[in-house]
Amino acid sequence: MIKKYKLKGQYLIASCLLAIILCSFKENFMANVKAVAGEVVAAADDPTPTPTPTESTIDVTCSSTTVKQNMLNTDSAVITDTRVLSAVGNNQSLTVSYTKTGLPTENKVIAVLLEPASGGVVESKFLDANKSVKFENIPDYIKRPQIHLYKQSPDDPEYLLRKENFIAKHSYLMPYVPKITNNGDLTMFTIPATNGEGVAYEATSVPASTLYTTTVFNIYSLMLPANFMTSLSSAGVDAAANLKNEDVFAVVIAQDEEGNEIGRQSVVSTVYSNPDETTTNFCRFEFILPYGAKQAQIHLYKNELKGPNFLCKFLCNIQKTPAINYSL
Numbered sequence: 001m002i003k004k005y006k007l008k009g010q011y012l013i014a015s016c017l018l019a020i021i022l023c024s025f026k027e028n029f030m031a032n033v034k035a036v037a038g039e040v041v042a043a044a045d046d047p048t049p050t051p052t053p054t055e056s057t058i059d060v061t062c063s064s065t066t067v068k069q070n071m072l073n074t075d076s077a078v079i080t081d082t083r084v085l086s087a088v089g090n091n092q093s094l095t096v097s098y099t100k101t102g103l104p105t106e107n108k109v110i111a112v113l114l115e116p117a118s119g120g121v122v123e124s125k126f127l128d129a130n131k132s133v134k135f136e137n138i139p140d141y142i143k144r145p146q147i148h149l150y151k152q153s154p155d156d157p158e159y160l161l162r163k164e165n166f167i168a169k170h171s172y173l174m175p176y177v178p179k180i181t182n183n184g185d186l187t188m189f190t191i192p193a194t195n196g197e198g199v200a201y202e203a204t205s206v207p208a209s210t211l212y213t214t215t216v217f218n219i220y221s222l223m224l225p226a227n228f229m230t231s232l233s234s235a236g237v238d239a240a241a242n243l244k245n246e247d248v249f250a251v252v253i254a255q256d257e258e259g260n261e262i263g264r265q266s267v268v269s270t271v272y273s274n275p276d277e278t279t280t281n282f283c284r285f286e287f288i289l290p291y292g293a294k295q296a297q298i299h300l301y302k303n304e305l306k307g308p309n310f311l312c313k314f315l316c317n318i319q320k321t322p323a324i325n326y327s328l
Contacts, residue, residue: 058215060140063175064090070268071149071168072249077266077305079249080168082149086273089175092140096147096172097132103167108152110159113138116146116171116288124159126152138174143216144288146171170268173221173286177214188212191222193232193312201312206231211316214286222250222285222298222314224269232311239302239309245283246271248311250298252287257294266305293318 069084082102088095096111103109111133113122122142125133127149138145149167152158189211192200207228212221224245225231232240246269254263267287289296296318300311 058140058176060174060176061091064088065173065175066273067172067270068246068273069170069172069270070247070249071170072266072268073168074163074166079247079268079303082168084170087170087172089172091175092138093134093136094138094145094172094174095132095134097130098127098149100131103127103131103149104151107154109167110150110152110161111135112148112150112161114146114148115142116144140176142174143177143219144171144173144286171286173214173219173270177216177219189316191314191316193228193314195312196310198313198315201235205235206312209314211314218289218291220287220289220296222287224283224285226283229311237311240311243302243311245269248300248302250285250287250300251305252285252289253297253299254289254293255295255297256292259295262292263290289318 066086066088067084068086070079071082071084072078073080080102081099083099085097085099086095087097094113109127109131110124111127112124113135114120115122122138122145123135125135127133133147146169148169150161150165151167153160153162153165156162190208191211192203192208193206194200207225209225209228210223212223214221226245229240229243229245229248233243249266249268252265252267253261256262265287267285270284270286272284285298294317296316298314298316300313302309302311
């Protein structure tokens with residue numbers, strides 16, 4: 001009997017030591033992830049969002065989208081050689097296939113699924129031999145996860161994330177979100193493109209784009225017309241020459257009612273391949289605005305954040321009302 005209790009005691013001590021080691025590892029893991037999250041989507045004093053009754057009833061089943069995307073580097077200012085061949089969302093699962101260009105051949109590559117608002121890790125997996133990864137049972141409160149890629153150093157424990165091993169990142173709007181609806185009194189906005197000084201182009205020269213609301217209160221989607229880049233090029237924007245809509249990234253600057261910046265993020269465009277969509281070259285920039293945002297500036301760039309690569313910007317006022325009258 002005494003021997004039995006002694007063994008139990010030894011087992012408990014070993015379990016406690018293991019728990020301490022795992023907690024320490026988790027802290028290092030999270031610190032590395034947050035160090036490269038590279039995105040500010042809200043001011044520090046923003047209230048914690050509370051899902052509305054209608055938002056909580058969004059049906060996550062019978063939904064799917066297939067998209068292709070570029071990826072951004074750690075400082076969100078350069079489109080990388082590594083790209084998303086396809087991201088296929090089906091209900092609460094997501095399968096992503098990447099190009100081999102830009103990915104290391106000698107090391108394993110870690111794919112990290114994050115909830116971007118908090119920088120919290122949801123799940124990590126290695127890419128398979130085909131440079132693909134599948135995440136399943138993604139919690140339904142995550143509407144727009146980010147996926148970060150890291151190379152695995154040979155001498156490190158598996159899934160240890162080091163800032164210097166960061167490769168690229170992208171984000172994906174879960175397939176049960178893109179239903180574009182009337183969000184109470186907040187409807188879609190038609191926004192003219194402007195030059196660097198904020199002077200709007202005539203619609204006969206450069207077509208206006210559309211900022212949509214979505215079935216989530218603070219997620220927005222800017223859609224470019226199919227002929228947008230051709231029109232910009234004809235209007236004298238050299239960087240737009242022979243440029244596809246999908247080879248562009250946006251810097252989204254959120255502002256309060258007095259025009260003070262309260263959040264900034266960079267997002268790559270998303271090109272949809274969906275049988276339900278009839279628009280050709282259907283391209284969107286999807287992003288989250290802080291709850292305190294009353295205005296937003298959306299600046300478009302080619303390839304990287306440099307003056308000669310500036311394309312245009314959009315200036316819009318955000319009139320938020322309670323999320324009601326969804327057509328789910």
